[in-house]
Amino acid sequence: MGEDMPRWPAVVGTVASVLGLGIAGYLTFEHFTSSSSLACADNGVVNCLKVTTSSYSAVAGVPVALLGLVYFAVMLVLQLPPMWRRPEPAVRYGRLAWAVVGVCTIVYLLYAELFAIDALCLWCTGVHVLTFVVFCTTVYATLTYPPPQEALP
Amino acid sequence: MPNSSTRSGSQPKKSGGSSAAKAAAKNPPTKNPPKGGTRTGPGKKTAANTRFAERQARKHEEARRARQDRNKRYAFVAIGLVIALVAVLVIVKVAGGGGGSTSGADQPSPPGGTPIPAATLTHLSSVPISTLNSAPTDGIITTPQTVSGKALTADGKPDMLFIGAEYCPHCAAERWPLYVALTKFGTFEPQPGKIHSATQDGNVPTLTFYGTKYSSPYFTFTPVEVYKNYLNAAGTNYETLQLPTQSQLQLWQNANGGSFPFIDFAGKAILQSAQYSYAPLQGLPFGAVAAQVGNNSTTIGANINASASQLIKTICSTMTHDQPAAVCSP
Numbered sequence: 001m002g003e004d005m006p007r008w009p010a011v012v013g014t015v016a017s018v019l020g021l022g023i024a025g026y027l028t029f030e031h032f033t034s035s036s037s038l039a040c041a042d043n044g045v046v047n048c049l050k051v052t053t054s055s056y057s058a059v060a061g062v063p064v065a066l067l068g069l070v071y072f073a074v075m076l077v078l079q080l081p082p083m084w085r086r087p088e089p090a091v092r093y094g095r096l097a098w099a100v101v102g103v104c105t106i107v108y109l110l111y112a113e114l115f116a117i118d119a120l121c122l123w124c125t126g127v128h129v130l131t132f133v134v135f136c137t138t139v140y141a142t143l144t145y146p147p148p149q150e151a152l153p
Numbered sequence: 154m155p156n157s158s159t160r161s162g163s164q165p166k167k168s169g170g171s172s173a174a175k176a177a178a179k180n181p182p183t184k185n186p187p188k189g190g191t192r193t194g195p196g197k198k199t200a201a202n203t204r205f206a207e208r209q210a211r212k213h214e215e216a217r218r219a220r221q222d223r224n225k226r227y228a229f230v231a232i233g234l235v236i237a238l239v240a241v242l243v244i245v246k247v248a249g250g251g252g253g254s255t256s257g258a259d260q261p262s263p264p265g266g267t268p269i270p271a272a273t274l275t276h277l278s279s280v281p282i283s284t285l286n287s288a289p290t291d292g293i294i295t296t297p298q299t300v301s302g303k304a305l306t307a308d309g310k311p312d313m314l315f316i317g318a319e320y321c322p323h324c325a326a327e328r329w330p331l332y333v334a335l336t337k338f339g340t341f342e343p344q345p346g347k348i349h350s351a352t353q354d355g356n357v358p359t360l361t362f363y364g365t366k367y368s369s370p371y372f373t374f375t376p377v378e379v380y381k382n383y384l385n386a387a388g389t390n391y392e393t394l395q396l397p398t399q400s401q402l403q404l405w406q407n408a409n410g411g412s413f414p415f416i417d418f419a420g421k422a423i424l425q426s427a428q429y430s431y432a433p434l435q436g437l438p439f440g441a442v443a444a445q446v447g448n449n450s451t452t453i454g455a456n457i458n459a460s461a462s463q464l465i466k467t468i469c470s471t472m473t474h475d476q477p478a479a480v481c482s483p
Contacts, residue, residue: 031410047390052411060295061425063410103235110239114246116354119390132235139231143224 005084005148009141013079013134017072020130024068027052027123031063051121056112064109068127071102075134087147099138102131265364266346273443274344277329278336280447280458282483285333285465288449288458292429297467302404302420307373311419311472314375315362316405319348319382320391322355324414326431327424330460331416332360333446337465337480338473339369347439350431351382351391357431358439363394371473372419377401379413416464421471428463429456 031052051057057064077083078095086092106128113120305312315331317324325348332345345360362376380391397405405415409425416424433453434442448454469481 032407056412058410058412058426061409063412065410107235107238107242111242114242118353118384135235136232140225140228143228143231144221146221 005141005145007081009137009145010079010081010084012137013084014076014081016130016133016137017076017079020072020127020134021069021076023123023127023130024065024072027065027127028063028069031057031065045120046122047119048121048123051113051117051119051124056109056117067105071098071105071131074098075102079134079138084141085148089147092142092147095138096142099135103135106131266348266361269344269347269360269439269443273440277333277443277446280333280461282337282462282465282480284447284449285458285462286483288462289455290459292452292456293459293463294430295424295426295428296463297416297418297422297424299422299471300408300420302408302417302423305404305417305420307375310369311372311421312375312417313372313419313468313472314377314401314404314417315414316377316379316397316401316416317362317414318380318391319361319363319378319394320351320354320380321413322350322357322431322435323427325350325355325357325359326429326434327414327416327427327460328359328362329442329446329457330428330464333457333461334464334468335367335369335374338371338468338477339367339374341365341367348382349439351384354382355431355435357434358437358442371476372468418467418471422467424464424467428460 052065059067075095075098078091078098083091083095109124110128113124305314317328328345335341343365345362345365348359348361350357350359361378362374363378365376367374367376377397378394379397381394383392384390385392402411404417405411408417408423409415412426414424414427418424433456442453442457445451445454446457449458465480469475473481475481
């Protein structure tokens with residue numbers, strides 16, 4: 001029989017979005033103050049300063065960190081439990097599309113870190129992992145569970 | 154009537170039984186149910202309809218489950234694709250296929266570059282203003298933006314700050330029009346040498362401002378080349394060449410988040426990234442690019458000329474009070 005939407009996607013998505021918002025906020029703050037104070041190891045492979053000061057750290061002059069902040073702010077709203085209970089396709093598929101945008105972006109940024117900048121930023125990696133978690137949750141829950149009104153008796 | 158569907162078979166769950174109930178409701182067994190549950194006449198019809206409704210409900214439920222299973226597979230495929238993509242990137246990197254950490258693939262040039270023939274430098278510095286101003290601007294991605302920041306000065310003159318890195322391909326592209334523009338207002342002594350961006354970062358031929366000195370009656374020029382174009386001994390990072398001062402760093406961070414290249418025109422305008430794409434320059438010999446400067450009929454030439462024209466206009470309006478007239482008001 002049809003399954004109701006469980007609570008876990010909303011819980012996981014909200015927690016991951018809050019964490020992502022926090023890290024992106026920190027990176028944005030460091031961008032607009034002085035990223036030389038970024039709390040990050042510099043052991044060669046890991047070099048946050050090199051990543052956050054590279055040409056890939058901004059898109060058309062807009063810091064990627066700021067884009068991440070906006071991404072997680074929007075995603076947090078979409079991941080809140082009341083939003084998961086909403087049946088409108090615009091919300092369901094909008095959230096799915098936003099998650100896909102996020103995961104495509106992190107794949108590109110990972111490529112840039114590995115092959116263009118040649119350094120990894122741990123904070124950025126944290127954001128990437130959280131984006132991936134949100135993507136997995138959103139894709140699985142959206143495709144597996146029917147919209148709320150379908151699940152109602 | 155509503156209870157007729159529960160006579161046989163299992164009792165549907167509260168939430169999951171909706172399909173059976175709906176199907177039964179859609180196909181009412183009979184208008185007049187038999188008294189005492191007699192299975193003759195209309196009673197047979199009722200039982201048959203009930204079984205039909207249940208079969209329909211089961212079919213509905215099976216279809217729903219099949220759809221759900223199929224969607225679940227799609228979800229796993231989507232997630233798996235992302236994991237596979239990331240795994241491929243990491244494997245290629247670790248295997249050394251993407252360059253980067255393999256210092257052996259890097260061919261360094263000296264930080265100050267190698268000397269550029271005087272004839273080439275003369276060619277670069279003598280492109281007519283009219284040629285620059287008439288260059289097609291199709292390839293221009295970004296232009297200097299006016300800002301109202303704190304005035305940037307040095308030696309009592311407006312100061313133009315350039316922050317780049319020798320490994321950076323965007324910076325490599327930007328230095329061409331920058332050199333063309335700067336030589337309209339002053340001279341370099343010593344002159345820039347030629348370098349290329351890192352081999353694994355576009356391998357774009359360019360000049361370097363590291364170790365140069367620029368003199369102009371109108372303004373000063375402060376270049377900061379933060380990194381060299383080759384990796385350190387461990388093959389993990391580009392070697393640091395020049396560190397910006399704290400105030401330069403702050404200015405740079407506030408303006409474009411600290412990305413390369415960055416130009417500040419005395420605090421009155423900024424350029425946040427390269428004006429045109431470096432892609433067509435990748436792997437070309439220095440002379441092949443230099444030869445196209447001043448030629449508006451090639452993509453590379455037009456992009457460099459149009460970019461230089463914009464830089465000159467910005468310099469005129471922000472730092473030289475439109476002087477000299479031959480450059481600023483031709």
